[in-house]
Amino acid sequence: MGIRSPEFWTNLPHMHEEGFPEIFDYLRFEKGGENVPFLCLHPDPDFLEMLSLDEIVWPENFDFCTTSSSIKNEMPGVYKLLKKQMCPAKPLDENGEQIPQMSAIDALKEHLGKMKQQSINVETDEATFRQLLSRKHLEDQTHFAYNEDLAFSVLNLLASSNSDFPQKWNFDNVPGPLKALCSGDGGINEILGVSTAMVYAGTAGTYSSYHVEDADCPSANILLPGSAGKAWFGIHPDDQWKLNDYVRQQFRKKCPSPFLHKDLMIDLELLDELGIRWYWCIQRPGDIILTNPSVNYFVK
Ligand SMILES: O=C(O)CCC(=O)C(=O)O
Ligand SMILES: [Fe+2]
Numbered sequence: 001m002g003i004r005s006p007e008f009w010t011n012l013p014h015m016h017e018e019g020f021p022e023i024f025d026y027l028r029f030e031k032g033g034e035n036v037p038f039l040c041l042h043p044d045p046d047f048l049e050m051l052s053l054d055e056i057v058w059p060e061n062f063d064f065c066t067t068s069s070s071i072k073n074e075m076p077g078v079y080k081l082l083k084k085q086m087c088p089a090k091p092l093d094e095n096g097e098q099i100p101q102m103s104a105i106d107a108l109k110e111h112l113g114k115m116k117q118q119s120i121n122v123e124t125d126e127a128t129f130r131q132l133l134s135r136k137h138l139e140d141q142t143h144f145a146y147n148e149d150l151a152f153s154v155l156n157l158l159a160s161s162n163s164d165f166p167q168k169w170n171f172d173n174v175p176g177p178l179k180a181l182c183s184g185d186g187g188i189n190e191i192l193g194v195s196t197a198m199v200y201a202g203t204a205g206t207y208s209s210y211h212v213e214d215a216d217c218p219s220a221n222i223l224l225p226g227s228a229g230k231a232w233f234g235i236h237p238d239d240q241w242k243l244n245d246y247v248r249q250q251f252r253k254k255c256p257s258p259f260l261h262k263d264l265m266i267d268l269e270l271l272d273e274l275g276i277r278w279y280w281c282i283q284r285p286g287d288i289i290l291t292n293p294s295v296n297y298f299v300k
Helices: 012-017 020-030 045-050 104-117 122-132 154-161 177-182 237-250 268-273
Strands: 007-009 038-042 066-075 078-086 143-150 199-201 219-222 230-235 264-266 278-283 288-291 297-299
Touching: 012 020, 012 045, 020 038, 020 288, 038 278, 104 143, 104 199, 122 230, 122 278, 230 237, 237 268
Parallel strands: 007 038
Antiparallel strands: 038 288, 066 078, 066 143, 078 264, 143 199, 219 288, 230 278, 230 297
């Protein structure tokens, strides 16, 4: 069935006053955002304007590998992702000669260029996302490629080049004990994707595995301007055991936490069959998704 995840609104003056950790705690503990997998925060258009990538000065020294995932249908409703880094991709011309590889930053710019050209139909998005997670569709899928876990932060670039940016909303530099512990010494103690931010450049039909964050941390995710909607699905924390038990009984018999491997995907029919309360949300440019600590969710 699916329940819409809770939504909240904020504006730029408020974001200057209060940092993201404080607002997150307030929404969780005082506004009913706690016992759900994630919530969606809509900043106002003034904040969205600050995310414009038109003037951005891209770094030269940045590299990434695309992940290639093959999909294996393990049992009804459960799919295993086998991931490989396509790194470095060595493109060949028609004579088999190696042609110069596009730099990572050029690949990212090309992605952003394609984003600008796409046409987005907000009205039909919900049906599209449900279809992409239906058994009928997933059983036919064999493979997808995703520029994921890129160790790079667009938000940090924007925040450090604009003094008007609400600095406590730079997800690459979240004030608090984790950053205090990991920053310094030229960044050698940072835990990539935990104390720093990462970029995910997906297209229609790219999926994240069903996962819980490292060390059961919460997480924050922002969608950049020009992006199509991004769909989030998560399970009510009190129903997680139903899915764990089911997958353990059926195929990962010896594993107490079958999803900690971060290599499974599930379809919506399975959640309905097991009577699991699941939440969903379609994130739009500028929207911030905050996932609660130790919840399981996935994205596409
Ligand atoms: O966008 C994705 O594929 C994954 C995002 C995610 O897991 C996160 O923001 O924590
Ligand atoms: Fe995540």
